[in-house]
Amino acid sequence: MASSTAPHGPVVESRIKVRYAETDAQGVVYHGNYVIWFEVGRTDYCDAAGYPYAQMEAEGALTTVIEVHARYRRSARYGDVVTVKTRMGERKSRGFTFHYEVYLPDGTLAVEGETKHLWIDREGRLRRAPDAPQAAFAAFLGGE
Amino acid sequence: MASSTAPHGPVVESRIKVRYAETDAQGVVYHGNYVIWFEVGRTDYCDAAGYPYAQMEAEGALTTVIEVHARYRRSARYGDVVTVKTRMGERKSRGFTFHYEVYLPDGTLAVEGETKHLWIDREGRLRRAPDAPQAAFAAFLGGE
Amino acid sequence: MASSTAPHGPVVESRIKVRYAETDAQGVVYHGNYVIWFEVGRTDYCDAAGYPYAQMEAEGALTTVIEVHARYRRSARYGDVVTVKTRMGERKSRGFTFHYEVYLPDGTLAVEGETKHLWIDREGRLRRAPDAPQAAFAAFLGGE
Amino acid sequence: MASSTAPHGPVVESRIKVRYAETDAQGVVYHGNYVIWFEVGRTDYCDAAGYPYAQMEAEGALTTVIEVHARYRRSARYGDVVTVKTRMGERKSRGFTFHYEVYLPDGTLAVEGETKHLWIDREGRLRRAPDAPQAAFAAFLGGE
Numbered sequence A, B, C, D: 001m002a003s004s005t006a007p008h009g010p011v012v013e014s015r016i017k018v019r020y021a022e023t024d025a026q027g028v029v030y031h032g033n034y035v036i037w038f039e040v041g042r043t044d045y046c047d048a049a050g051y052p053y054a055q056m057e058a059e060g061a062l063t064t065v066i067e068v069h070a071r072y073r074r075s076a077r078y079g080d081v082v083t084v085k086t087r088m089g090e091r092k093s094r095g096f097t098f099h100y101e102v103y104l105p106d107g108t109l110a111v112e113g114e115t116k117h118l119w120i121d122r123e124g125r126l127r128r129a130p131d132a133p134q135a136a137f138a139a140f141l142g143g144e
Helices: A033-048 A055-059 A131-140 B033-048 B052-058 B131-140 C033-048 C052-057 C131-140 D033-048 D053-056 D131-140
Strands: A008-017 A060-073 A081-091 A095-103 A109-120 B008-017 B062-072 B081-091 B095-104 B109-120 C006-015 C061-074 C079-089 C096-103 C109-120 D008-017 D062-072 D081-090 D095-103 D109-120
Touching: A008 A033, A008 D033, A033 A055, A033 A060, A033 A081, A033 A095, A033 A109, A033 C131, A055 A060, B008 B033, B008 C079, B033 B052, B033 B062, B033 B081, B033 B095, B052 B062, B081 D081, C033 C052, C033 C061, C033 C079, C079 D109, C131 D053, D008 D033, D033 D053, D033 D081, D033 D095, D033 D109, D053 D062
Parallel strands: none
Antiparallel strands: A008 A081, A060 A109, A060 D062, A081 A095, A095 A109, B008 B081, B062 B109, B062 C061, B081 B095, B095 B109, C006 C079, C061 C109, C079 C096, C096 C109, D008 D081, D062 D109, D081 D095, D095 D109
16 A cells, blocks of 8 residues: 555646746856746646646635755756646645646656645635545545 | 936946946846846935935836847956946936946946836826926936 | 838737746736736747747847837736737848737737847847748748 | 854845846746845855855866745735845865845745855866965855
8 A cells, every 4th residue: 555645646748848037157057947847747636636737726725835855967058948747745635745847858756745735725724625626636646 | 508308417336346246148248137137226326316216116116127228349347446427317207317437447448338228106007297207307417 | 102110910829827926926827927928929930930030049039129118008907818919010131010909808008119139149249131021921921 | 253154254245126027927926036136145155155156167267056945924015125135054075065045025024045066167167175265265154
């Protein structure tokens, strides 16, 4: 039985063409921009799960990032099309974790990381996960 | 009598220390970031005029950018502390224009430009300028 | 005979999914980010013309932005997939102009603008356009 | 005797006025931007230590970020002037760690985190710390 905290379930892939704006004076992608690519990954994940984050927000179910962790191994460059692979990690009534791996065009792992999120309402107060997106994630994860 | 469309009145100066995140693979500041520095300039301008933009927003008087124009002459680099000089240009009942000049540490003009703004309400509809910020700007500009 | 300064030749389309990072506290895309989307547009244009900008740089043919002009009509939001339509404008021995139109998912024009570029060498000195990319652009534009 | 891995030595403070560009559609600062503020913090730290990072780079001593970790507690907003407090953590022959705390105007801790760095040469190869900046840091840290 797979642990619910390890990355598990479907892998959603996002392709990102590096923008010149994302590079820095060392000639490579600025390290902070991978955190934005993680966001691209989880947006695509929610879309793939059938519950776009914009829809969650419209329904009053927002999330807030409480932790970001990124480990850098190789650098992407302008001209590269990188692949972000996103998987769900821990998922509880109050929040959840996403895991990310960013790959260079040649298949080398460039960066890996995690983000932790909590559910909040429109006023920013912590709340339990709403039923609809929880059900959508559960179905997407294969009937946990 | 000074034209109301040319930059006129007080010059407000902002000092900005270039961030590594703001550079690109050519080793200089990415051109799009000067547009953000223009925003730093007009935020400081409103503060200097005694009517911070955050206060305008809290009172329901928002503005929207309808035009940006920037002309690039020299490049700033990481390590530079640049100076943005901001002045008011045209000011009408529906909107206003800001003028900007960005100077390198040695006093060379790097970039100049303008932004045009319209007053909007919280729903994004065009509106007339509210009295309070208009009065604050008029007083700051020297009793136009 | 079409003027060489008006946008002409092929239209290259780029699709961009709005990132949360690109929005601001007004709930819409921050105006400065359209300037980055213009860059995405011309990167895709050079790719479509068969001469990727990364290849130009590798061959020592760099360009520098000397002017940006953007006019804003409507706002894109998180969740939107916008389309950037890029066309070539003026093209001379020393530089060239790109024209951009950014469309919302419903086909409404959100933003339009232009960027002007000059050819430079690795040391940042102005230079004439290299033959290879000029020939590629000419062929792409239909044998001007 | 203080551990060399815990944050120790001088605290360098950076004041950052939140830019509208740094906010997102939730009305607060986008979480990824704190990673950029960490960079502002360590730039100011190196300046305070008498060895600006731009000088290190000019001398061929570059660093690369291998890990970023950020924990979010409260959100900064447009109009806030936040304070980043930066301290040195672990410091070895191959690399070093910085610790950061970002405080809201009312003194509340908003975000805390760490970044790990390795020394590299101009070609991106790992190298030992150069003598000059190591000596500058040691002196700044109080003659470790």
